Amino acid sequence: MxxxxxxxxxxxxxxxxxxxxxxxKYRIKSLRKREELSGFLFISPWLIGFVALTLGPLLFSLxxxxxxxxxxxxxxxxxxxxxxxxxxxxxxxxxSLWNTLYxxxxxxxxxxxxxxxxxxxxxxxxxxxxxxRTIYYLxxxxxxxxxxLLWMQLLSPSTGLVNTALSxxxxxxxxxxxxxxxxxxxxxxxxxxxxxxxxxLYLASLxxxxxxxxxxxxxxxxxxxRKFFHITLxxxxxxxxxxxxxxxxxxxxxxxxxxxxxxxxxxGPVNSLLFYNLHMWNKxxxxxxxxxxxxxxxxxxxxxxxxxVINLKFGKHWVHYGGGDEK
Amino acid sequence: xxRVSVLFISVxxxxxxxAGCSGSAGGPQEExxxxxxxxxxxxxxxxxxxxGSETRRPVIEKIINDFNKSQDDIYVKHTFLPFGDxxxxxxxxxxxxxxxxxxxxxINSVQHRAKNNQSTNxxxxxxxxxxxxxxxxxxxxxVLYKNDPYAVPFNTDTRLLFYNKKAxxxxxxxxxxxxxxxxxxxxxxxxxxxxxxxRYERIGFYPLWGSFGPPSxxxxxxxxxxxxxxxxxxxxxxxxxxxxxxxxxxxxDRIGQENVNAFKAEFGSEQSNPFIAGKVGMWVDxxxxxxxxxxxxxxxxxxxxxxxxxxxxAKHWSDGGGFVAExxxxxxxxxxxxxxxxYLTGEQAQTYWASKNFxxxxxxxxxxxxxxxxxxxxxxxxxxxxxxLQVTTMNPVPADAPDYQNxxxxxxxxxxxxxxKPENALKKAQSKVEQxxxx
Numbered sequence: 001m002x003x004x005x006x007x008x009x010x011x012x013x014x015x016x017x018x019x020x021x022x023x024x025k026y027r028i029k030s031l032r033k034r035e036e037l038s039g040f041l042f043i044s045p046w047l048i049g050f051v052a053l054t055l056g057p058l059l060f061s062l063x064x065x066x067x068x069x070x071x072x073x074x075x076x077x078x079x080x081x082x083x084x085x086x087x088x089x090x091x092x093x094x095x096s097l098w099n100t101l102y103x104x105x106x107x108x109x110x111x112x113x114x115x116x117x118x119x120x121x122x123x124x125x126x127x128x129x130x131x132x133r134t135i136y137y138l139x140x141x142x143x144x145x146x147x148x149l150l151w152m153q154l155l156s157p158s159t160g161l162v163n164t165a166l167s168x169x170x171x172x173x174x175x176x177x178x179x180x181x182x183x184x185x186x187x188x189x190x191x192x193x194x195x196x197x198x199x200x201l202y203l204a205s206l207x208x209x210x211x212x213x214x215x216x217x218x219x220x221x222x223x224x225x226r227k228f229f230h231i232t233l234x235x236x237x238x239x240x241x242x243x244x245x246x247x248x249x250x251x252x253x254x255x256x257x258x259x260x261x262x263x264x265x266x267x268g269p270v271n272s273l274l275f276y277n278l279h280m281w282n283k284x285x286x287x288x289x290x291x292x293x294x295x296x297x298x299x300x301x302x303x304x305x306x307x308x309v310i311n312l313k314f315g316k317h318w319v320h321y322g323g324g325d326e327k
Numbered sequence: 328x329x330r331v332s333v334l335f336i337s338v339x340x341x342x343x344x345x346a347g348c349s350g351s352a353g354g355p356q357e358e359x360x361x362x363x364x365x366x367x368x369x370x371x372x373x374x375x376x377x378x379g380s381e382t383r384r385p386v387i388e389k390i391i392n393d394f395n396k397s398q399d400d401i402y403v404k405h406t407f408l409p410f411g412d413x414x415x416x417x418x419x420x421x422x423x424x425x426x427x428x429x430x431x432x433x434i435n436s437v438q439h440r441a442k443n444n445q446s447t448n449x450x451x452x453x454x455x456x457x458x459x460x461x462x463x464x465x466x467x468x469x470v471l472y473k474n475d476p477y478a479v480p481f482n483t484d485t486r487l488l489f490y491n492k493k494a495x496x497x498x499x500x501x502x503x504x505x506x507x508x509x510x511x512x513x514x515x516x517x518x519x520x521x522x523x524x525x526r527y528e529r530i531g532f533y534p535l536w537g538s539f540g541p542p543s544x545x546x547x548x549x550x551x552x553x554x555x556x557x558x559x560x561x562x563x564x565x566x567x568x569x570x571x572x573x574x575x576x577x578x579x580d581r582i583g584q585e586n587v588n589a590f591k592a593e594f595g596s597e598q599s600n601p602f603i604a605g606k607v608g609m610w611v612d613x614x615x616x617x618x619x620x621x622x623x624x625x626x627x628x629x630x631x632x633x634x635x636x637x638x639x640x641a642k643h644w645s646d647g648g649g650f651v652a653e654x655x656x657x658x659x660x661x662x663x664x665x666x667x668x669x670y671l672t673g674e675q676a677q678t679y680w681a682s683k684n685f686x687x688x689x690x691x692x693x694x695x696x697x698x699x700x701x702x703x704x705x706x707x708x709x710x711x712x713x714x715x716l717q718v719t720t721m722n723p724v725p726a727d728a729p730d731y732q733n734x735x736x737x738x739x740x741x742x743x744x745x746x747x748k749p750e751n752a753l754k755k756a757q758s759k760v761e762q763x764x765x766x
Contacts, residue, residue: 177592180746285418
């Protein structure tokens with residue numbers, strides 16, 4: 001039997017519940033909303049920047065690639081005309097694509113291998129190693145144009161340091177930046193000089209490789225060679241993968257080097273340094289054919305996208321992620 | 328309380344970002360020339376130039392000041408932008424609808440910009456038919472697009488042959504008789520060569536150093552005809568140009584590509600210009616190259632002459648570039664801007680510019696007046712440059728194929744490097760450029 005007191009209490013509780021429930025709900029909702037709002041507000045600088053300065057122009061350039069946009073007066077839809085001209089009417093497009101592919105094909109493997117080799121060497125425990133690490137890292141912090149000017153002197157055919165050094169071994173160095181056969185190798189050599197940036201990444205990951213594995217290998221009597229290929233390399237594959245993906249993308253964007261190191265930025269002797277982006281830049285800002293330049297940019301995007309997807313697909317087969325979800 | 332502070336911080340970040348944007352966007356350094364209080368009630372014009380050097384800046388700013396003082400309606404503000412930036416910034420400003428009122432731009436691409444609607448048609452403001460008579464006709468031609476002027480010529484330049492008189496005497500040549508023909512040029516060059524063993528200590532002459540490239544030499548060879556006629560007729564594969572190209576190649580063969588490269592790689596800063604350093608006996612450059620000789624080659628005994636002609640009865644064809652004053656499309660005060668351009672290209676301002684910079688100015692009368700204000704070497708070089716304008720061709724960028732030279736240059740490079748026959752190269756270049764014009 002319910003006492004009056006009890007029933008009153010129940011009613012009160014019920015009433016409280018009735019009241020309390022919606023209030024609580026409302027509070028939770030508004031709290032979430034408020035958090036959402038302040039979240040957006042906090043990232044708004046990035047959000048506004050991304051939409052206004054990256055996504056917007058990106059979509060704009062996609063549209064522009066189907067027009068004859070010339071920046072100041074024209075913007076008529078021309079369908080795939082620009083793409084058609086690119087593939088069938090512009091010999092320099094193919095020259096520039098070939099030059100860029102050549103550069104990427106050599107510079108990416110060479111700089112990657114160079115960085116790994118350097119990192120392994122600098123991972124030794126010998127006195128003064130920090131000094132060497134600093135010395136080899138230094139080129140990576142020097143800024144572009146100054147370095148290019150420096151290399152133009154180093155690569156000078158008769159008095160440059162590179163050819164002088166070669167002559168000590170009885171090798172007659174090529175004319176580098178003046179000989180169309182040697183211009184691209186010259187740039188690749190120059191790129192090798194600044195592998196210090198990649199080296200730093202590898203060095204960090206080398207130091208993360210567990211010593212236990214080397215000890216186990218020692219007990220099994222593995223040679224240094226085997227240890228390198230069966231322990232060290234597999235353990236740093238995630239960083240190699242990252243390095244290859246980013247330097248591949250960076251390699252396709254090569255521009256400054258050719259712009260600074262060739263006369264009038266016109267692509268060097270016999271167009272041997274006319275890289276994709278240099279050709280694109282000339283089309284956009286010398287000829288004002290922004291529609292065409294945008295089409296070129298999107299084609300480059302497709303190339304890089306496809307290569308990166310392939311990379312990611314194949315990466316699964318050789319990249320080893322220690323611990324966690326292995327497939 | 329919490330919400331307020333979150334909002335407050337967010338707004339602060341936003342404001343900071345906006346401020347950051349506007350701060351960095353204010354790229355060009357603006358420098359007003361003259362008293363800013365004098366601007367009240369006047370139309371202010373923004374004038375962009377790339378003349379920021381110690382020698383040029385004071386000259387242009389004095390001209391601007393003189394103009395500001397000469398009348399009460401217009402106030403001109405000078406903005407200096409580096410040469411590498413000025414035209415891309417202008418392009419961006421035009422498309423954003425906020426361009427400068429007057430800009431100094433390249434003379435050879437006026438038509439290209441006019442066609443792309445980047446500059447203002449000036450025919451509306453040039454009421455007086457005699458106006459164009461103030462300028463050298465060849466310069467005036469370059470500013471016309473479909474017979475309307477889109478700019479006013481400001482200055483120009485012309486290539487001359489500088490030669491080292493001391494080296495001439497050493498080689499047994501008459502220092503007062505510079506070479507007049509290609510044959511003489513070659514004969515003199517051989518005499519001026521100085522070798523120790525296989526290495527050259529001095530190269531008498533090499534045609535492609537300095538500022539007279541293959542297109543210029545082929546124009547010189549072909550009686551002043553460039554690659555394109557005025558009506559865009561392609562005249563690349565001509566017998567004369569073929570001879571010219573073979574002749575250029577013969578220099579590479581004689582001196583040796585290696586020696587050419589080795590010398591060239593060492594041409595660095597102005598102080599070590601190979602002509603001034605005595606490593607090259609003769610040198611083609613614009614007249615203002617003289618200021619380098621004056622400043623870095625103390626007491627160098629040099630002479631200056633017109634470009635050698637292909638044969639004794641051909642003309643001494645040279646080529647030139649230069650700059651124009653232009654009103655970008657969408658500028659707010661075109662009428663006032665043109666008033667200023669009129670002053671800038673008028674006799675007084677142009678005479679002052681010429682006598683201070685030894686620059687060829689576009690105004691005929693000023694060009695001649697400046698001569699009387701000079702003396703000594705200044706006068707010798709300047710006079711030679713003014714006379715040379717008679718045989719100086721301009722090489723305007725054709726509006727329909729602005730990058731046609733990109734199709735020719737690699738082929739010529741290949742010839743000079745011995746990787747292509749001159750005949751084939753010119754034939755290919757001819758058909759490539761014809762194709763690109765047909766499109």
